[in-house]
Amino acid sequence: MTDDHARGVAAGEPQDVEGAEAVVHLREALYGVPVYKPGKPPTVVPDVVPYKMSSNENPFPPLPGVVEAVSEAARAMNRYPDMGGAELRTAIAADLGVSPEEIVPGTGSSGVLSAIVGASCEAGDEVVYAWRSFEAYPIMVALSGARSVQVPVTEDGRHDLAAMSAAITPDTRLVLVCSPNNPTGPAVGAAELEEFLSTVPEGVLVVLDEAYLEFVRDEAAVDGLAVYRAHPNVVLLRTFSKAYGLAGLRVGYAVARPRLATALRSCVIPFAVSDLAARAAIASLGAKKELFERVEHLVEERGRMLAALRDLGYDVPDTQSNFLWLPLEELAEGFAEAADARGLSVRPFAGEGVRVSVEVPEANDRLLEVARDFRGQAS
Structure with missing residues (x-):
């Protein structure tokens, strides 16, 4: 598949695929399929530990056993x-x-x-x-x-x-x-x-x-x-x-x-x-005890972040997950860029908001610092 054709398919334009010896037809439904965007890894910043807060991953290693x-x-x-x-x-x-x-x-x-x-x-x-x-x-x-x-x-x-x-x-x-x-x-x-x-x-x-x-x-x-x-x-x-x-x-x-x-x-x-x-x-x-301990730690961190973000003036909805939603609308991508500059990757949804995964306390503290500074710049 040529680069031009790949761009055409991604843009939703029906067309055949030119092979070396034949033209292959793809299902019409494929041309309306949106592209899944995974959470990006954080940018490496000198002297800063990077944290990926864009994919709702569990920051703890595998459970015992x-x-x-x-x-x-x-x-x-x-x-x-x-x-x-x-x-x-x-x-x-x-x-x-x-x-x-x-x-x-x-x-x-x-x-x-x-x-x-x-x-x-x-x-x-x-x-x-x-x-x-x-x-x-x-x-x-x-x-x-x-x-x-x-x-x-x-x-x-x-x-x-x-x-x-x-x-x-x-x-x-x-x-x-x-x-x-x-x-x-x-x-x-x-x-x-x-x-x-x-x-x-x-x-x-x-x-x-x-x-x-x-x-x-x-x-x-x-x-x-x-x-x-x-x-x-x-x-x-x-x-x-x-x-x-x-x-x-x-x-x-x-x-x-x-x-x-x-x-x-x-x-x-x-x-x-x-x-x-x-x-x-x-x-x-078989490791439920350890599972619940880890989950409870993340729930506590979630509550701490939620309260802090609301104190900063962010209209964060209630969350029962391991992430928080900042409905920043047109400021979403700017917030993600500000976080990235501090070695944190978050998940922006252009024109809508930013999803932030709950991580280890150090990452969460840095995210709150980004949120405080961004709020000051945006006001």
Whole structure:
């Protein structure tokens, strides 16, 4: 593919791909697929420790026993992993109090969600979700040929569930609810979700994306497992990438009714979860005490940053995740540049805001200094 053609595809211009001997046609749906933008690494600044606060990663190393489990599994990397992920499914199921038949592992929650979208949607269908929310949603919907129906979040970054209910049509096949919402932070309330679900046709699948579940401290927030047990059309989506600190190994899973779970497992790429990743996830489930201690530390740091940013005059919404949202609008990219100059990478969304991951205290302190100085320059 030439550079000019690559630019054309990225810009959404339909065209054939010129090969050495043939012209290859690509699916029309590809030309409307947005490009995923990962969090960038920090710029190296002399005499300053760089910190990546742009990808919502866990700053702690793997939990106790994980490195040893991975090292042992590495001795058999010449063999394929268990395609069905039986041991991993059993461990997750035991942790949640469900059956292994209800667990669908995949390469992170994104990998599993891709299978869900592919299994439930085709050209002409609609997928309803809040916006702004997780960047992968519009990409996965576009790849399926379906159409995104994006419902704006409220001024305080929350899902507008009444508006999402009103957006459901006979063409809706899937609804995505991200709680806590990425990148704005608030969690969906249990009562409001129940009211919303009472309006959703039973043939419409509702995915409750709980990637940041472990960081939730709002007592009014939704209890995913309770909702799942009460509503047959609800699927839970979870990951080991965030609180468990396995972002580099890509392990996530869905919890779904057995019949649906069987169908979804057939849509997941064969051998998607490596044996190394599966062993790491299983070992992580056995280190809950250490997990909760680390998560609680991050929650405390989150609260400290939230209070400090609000004291500085930033209109930061409530957050139940391991990140904070600064709705800076046209100042978003300027703030990101100011942070980068201090060896910190954050995640700007042009014209909307900046997402800042909670890191170690030193990084968080420096971020607050950037925020204080930037506030002074902007006023």
